[in-house]
Amino acid sequence: MFKFFLLVSRNSCKSILIPLLLFVASGCAGPAAKLEPVFFPPQPNPPRIQYLTGISKSTDIEGKKNTFSLILTGRADIDEQKSIIKPYGIMTRKGKIYVCDIGVGNVVIIDPIKKSFEYLKGNTNVGKLKKPANIAADADENLYVADVARKEIVVYNSAGNFIRAFGKETDMKPTDVAVDGDLVYVLDLQKKNNEIKIFDRKSGELKQSIGKMAANGEGLDMPTNFTFDNNGFLYATNSGSGKVIKFDKDGHILLSFGELGDVIGKFSRPKGIAVDHENRIYVVDGGNQNVQVFSEKGRLLIFFGDPGLLRGSLNLPVSISVTRDNLEYYQKLAAPGFILEAVMLITNQYGAEKISIYGLGQMQGAESGAEQIKAATEKKADSAETINK
Amino acid sequence: MRIKLLSLFFFMWTALFATSQSHAESCSNAGCHKAIADIKNIHEPVKKEECQACHQQRSTTHPVSGEKNFQLTAKGAALCNQCHDRKEKKKVVHPPDCLFACHKPHGAAGRFLLDNDKDLTGLCVGCHKITLPKQKYMHGPAAVGSCAVCHDPHQSSEKALLKGPVRSLCLKCHQDFAKSLNAAPIIHLPVKEDSCTSCHDPHGSQEVMFLKEKMPDLCLDCHENIAEKIQDLKVPHKPVKETRGCGNCHSPHYATAKGLFAVEEKELCLSCHNTDKLGSLRNIKKDIEGKKYLHGPISKGDCKACHDPHGSNSFRMLKGNYPADLYVPYKDGVYEACLNCHEKKLLRYADTTLYTKFRNGNRNLHYVHVAIKRKGRTCRVCHEAHASNGEKLISKEGSQFGDWKIPLNFQINSNGGRCAPGCHRAFSYDREKPVSYVLEENKPAADKPADDRPSTSDSVSKTEAN
Numbered sequence: 001m002f003k004f005f006l007l008v009s010r011n012s013c014k015s016i017l018i019p020l021l022l023f024v025a026s027g028c029a030g031p032a033a034k035l036e037p038v039f040f041p042p043q044p045n046p047p048r049i050q051y052l053t054g055i056s057k058s059t060d061i062e063g064k065k066n067t068f069s070l071i072l073t074g075r076a077d078i079d080e081q082k083s084i085i086k087p088y089g090i091m092t093r094k095g096k097i098y099v100c101d102i103g104v105g106n107v108v109i110i111d112p113i114k115k116s117f118e119y120l121k122g123n124t125n126v127g128k129l130k131k132p133a134n135i136a137a138d139a140d141e142n143l144y145v146a147d148v149a150r151k152e153i154v155v156y157n158s159a160g161n162f163i164r165a166f167g168k169e170t171d172m173k174p175t176d177v178a179v180d181g182d183l184v185y186v187l188d189l190q191k192k193n194n195e196i197k198i199f200d201r202k203s204g205e206l207k208q209s210i211g212k213m214a215a216n217g218e219g220l221d222m223p224t225n226f227t228f229d230n231n232g233f234l235y236a237t238n239s240g241s242g243k244v245i246k247f248d249k250d251g252h253i254l255l256s257f258g259e260l261g262d263v264i265g266k267f268s269r270p271k272g273i274a275v276d277h278e279n280r281i282y283v284v285d286g287g288n289q290n291v292q293v294f295s296e297k298g299r300l301l302i303f304f305g306d307p308g309l310l311r312g313s314l315n316l317p318v319s320i321s322v323t324r325d326n327l328e329y330y331q332k333l334a335a336p337g338f339i340l341e342a343v344m345l346i347t348n349q350y351g352a353e354k355i356s357i358y359g360l361g362q363m364q365g366a367e368s369g370a371e372q373i374k375a376a377t378e379k380k381a382d383s384a385e386t387i388n389k
Numbered sequence: 390m391r392i393k394l395l396s397l398f399f400f401m402w403t404a405l406f407a408t409s410q411s412h413a414e415s416c417s418n419a420g421c422h423k424a425i426a427d428i429k430n431i432h433e434p435v436k437k438e439e440c441q442a443c444h445q446q447r448s449t450t451h452p453v454s455g456e457k458n459f460q461l462t463a464k465g466a467a468l469c470n471q472c473h474d475r476k477e478k479k480k481v482v483h484p485p486d487c488l489f490a491c492h493k494p495h496g497a498a499g500r501f502l503l504d505n506d507k508d509l510t511g512l513c514v515g516c517h518k519i520t521l522p523k524q525k526y527m528h529g530p531a532a533v534g535s536c537a538v539c540h541d542p543h544q545s546s547e548k549a550l551l552k553g554p555v556r557s558l559c560l561k562c563h564q565d566f567a568k569s570l571n572a573a574p575i576i577h578l579p580v581k582e583d584s585c586t587s588c589h590d591p592h593g594s595q596e597v598m599f600l601k602e603k604m605p606d607l608c609l610d611c612h613e614n615i616a617e618k619i620q621d622l623k624v625p626h627k628p629v630k631e632t633r634g635c636g637n638c639h640s641p642h643y644a645t646a647k648g649l650f651a652v653e654e655k656e657l658c659l660s661c662h663n664t665d666k667l668g669s670l671r672n673i674k675k676d677i678e679g680k681k682y683l684h685g686p687i688s689k690g691d692c693k694a695c696h697d698p699h700g701s702n703s704f705r706m707l708k709g710n711y712p713a714d715l716y717v718p719y720k721d722g723v724y725e726a727c728l729n730c731h732e733k734k735l736l737r738y739a740d741t742t743l744y745t746k747f748r749n750g751n752r753n754l755h756y757v758h759v760a761i762k763r764k765g766r767t768c769r770v771c772h773e774a775h776a777s778n779g780e781k782l783i784s785k786e787g788s789q790f791g792d793w794k795i796p797l798n799f800q801i802n803s804n805g806g807r808c809a810p811g812c813h814r815a816f817s818y819d820r821e822k823p824v825s826y827v828l829e830e831n832k833p834a835a836d837k838p839a840d841d842r843p844s845t846s847d848s849v850s851k852t853e854a855n
Contacts, residue, residue: 248734248741248743249742249743250738250740250741250742250743250751252734252737252738252741254734
């Protein structure tokens with residue numbers, strides 16, 4: 001009996017001591033201080049965006065497993081823990097979060113509802129990723145990963161198994177990928193060949209290229225990310241010109257805004273881009289380290305995530321995905337009365353928090369933007385009438 | 390009341406006694422006040438020689454020259470009220486002294502102690518300086534001096550001594566109107582909520598239907614947005630400025646159709662645009678009748694989807710720009726009227742896979758026809774604006790080109806189409822497998838760029854007519 005006690009105490013002293021210390025410490029500290037919600041814009045403006053939480057490792061999703069044991073050493077849970085090291089692209093689809101971990105050549109698939117945090121199964125052998133920058137999915141849930149180092153698009157089926165790769169012969173440097181029906185759009189950052197290449201989804205054959213800079217200087221200039229909106233228009237960020245350019249599928253430029261600069265409304269290193277259900281355009285800036293939100297006509301609406309906050313600051317942010325999936329799940333993380341209408345997930349290349357999650361919404365009972373504009377217009381008309389009288 | 394009657398009886402008895410005692414002859418037949426006896430309708434007390442009912446003797450001697458020996462028994466309306474007692478006092482009382490302003494106290498040629506009880510014009514206008522006789526259009530009762538049809542000459546609970554609230558007063562006579570109004574699904578708000586006198590002068594005016602102002606000014610007083618809109622319009626709608634103004638299209642009181650129309654919108658428009666006699670305007674009714682394909686808004690009866698019925702600054706009162714000329718190359722905004730609904734980028738790009746099906750491969754054939762700087766064809770060259778027997782409203786009968794109607798011979802097939810018009814030689818187009826327009830004999834020179842011309846074949850076609 002004594003021998004057994006010695007054995008247990010020797011093997012699991014860490015397992016026992018750490019919880020004990022934590023227990024004592026927590027007992028001394030009393031109840032944990034409640035964190036104040038972080039809103040953007042800051043007061044006295046009505047809040048429209050709230051920092052919700054961050055994800056970096058599997059325990060953030062799966063929760064901490066009960067590792068207390070009289071015989072285990074405490075190493076097992078560390079072995080089980082999966083992490084995001086240096087993320088780049090992010091995609092949300094049907095509630096799942098797909099993160100390209102460019103640092104270790106991996107794709108992490110997170111399902112917050114099922115509390116799962118998995119690595120891409122087919123990322124091995126011929127399917128092994130080197131520098132996955134961004135990821136897209138087709139209607140059959142096949143995954144298309146733009147690998148900058150492999151210089152091709154690597155395709156996996158819905159189960160995560162490698163199927164094929166295409167585009168190598170074009171000598172491209174794919175930084176982003178998007179699927180539209182039977183066509184795969186690839187953003188090519190290859191020097192002096194900045195363009196969007198359009199491949200046949202099934203054959204992998206290059207069909208067309210669009211977006212190349214024209215003689216008048218309009219077009220792609222060191223593009224890093226692009227996205228489709230719900231109407232089938234493409235938006236690309238250009239770190240060369242500091243512009244966001246909206247294209248139709250033929251490559252005609254429909255809108256262009258922004259320039260290089262470190263003040264709001266301008267971009268230092270525009271990177272990830274997303275368009276939400278109201279056609280608002282979200283642009284991540286790796287230099288200014290924030291996200292700026294623009295109207296569909298390119299007018300600045302709000303910015304958030306700037307450095308300097310205790311919580312809710314971005315750290316070398318790269319990509320963004322805006323989703324309305326699982327709103328109920330994220331709503332639980334929001335401040336009481338702050339009703340979410342969309343959630344933004346942004347990858348950070350540095351810092352402890354690799355994915356920062358923010359919610360777009362407004363306080364219950366607050367007027368919507370359209371209502372506010374209407375009220376302001378009516379007020380203006382009333383005051384004009386009073387002056388006339 | 391009883392005391393009043395008793396005192397009246399006593400007063401009359403004393404008067405009678407006094408008269409019989411002091412005057413053997415009556416006032417009227419004594420020769421002094423004989424004219425009273427000649428009046429047609431004599432006031433009842435006068436007829437009965439009851440002069441002292443109203444007149445009270447101040448001295449015993451009468452007559453004395455230069456002196457007044459009698460005084461009235463009461464002043465103003467109180468004199469009349471001694472007999473004609475009004476039981477209730479209403480809010481508005483006609484202020485004048487009854488006897489001398491309106492009624493003749495001893496008698497008159499007409500009833501009610503009035504000289505002309507049939508036509509009160511002279512009587513009322515004497516005080517009320519309304520310009521009745523000068524008005525071009527008169528309300529019937531005012532025209533014949535039947536003021537008392539609407540006004541109570543003595544007192545009333547309504548303003549202007551009206552016999553009742555304005556609306557009910559009007560509808561008492563205009564019963565047919567009241568019946569239709571009650572049955573109408575749409576009623577003009579002022580008719581529903583305000584009095585008729587908001588728009589009409591109940592006596593008369595210089596405007597038809599004795600409106601308070603001429604049309605359309607009367608309507609525009611309230612409809613300020615329209616007033617602002619129709620100022621200095623380049624292309625006004627003529628009926629708006631005509632005598633009936635807004636009433637040419639709208640029913641000012643009530644209607645069966647939205648917009649206060651007596652009939653549905655299209656029917657209303659076509660009730661005028663149904664003739665060849667409107668100058669340069671087409672007979673739209675004839676254009677539409679029996680046609681296989683109608684322009685979307687017309688099929689919904691919505692003419693105002695394209696035209697502004699109050700007028701606009703654009704050709705044919707369109708709601709946006711559209712050229713009056715046959716050839717106007719596309720520029721942003723020039724074809725606004727069509728592109729407000731149709732794809733805005735239809736004519737913007739020389740190549741597209743998105744904005745038109747009228748393309749050869751990616752080559753935008755709408756752009757080829759309209760956007761070329763040399764000779765941009767307006768939409769009307771190929772399309773009818775209102776209706777056609779051809780698909781896509783392509784003119785089946787041909788496009789009017791001066792005196793000639795150019796046949797278009799346009800056909801659509803599953804992946805493209807064919808056109809063999811009087812404009813150029815026959816061309817087909819295919820969206821998937823683009824057709825080469827270079828003639829075989831010219832193929833060595835086919836590498837030349839097509840620049841912005843409608844098609845390379847234009848240079849070889851000698852039949853270009855438009």
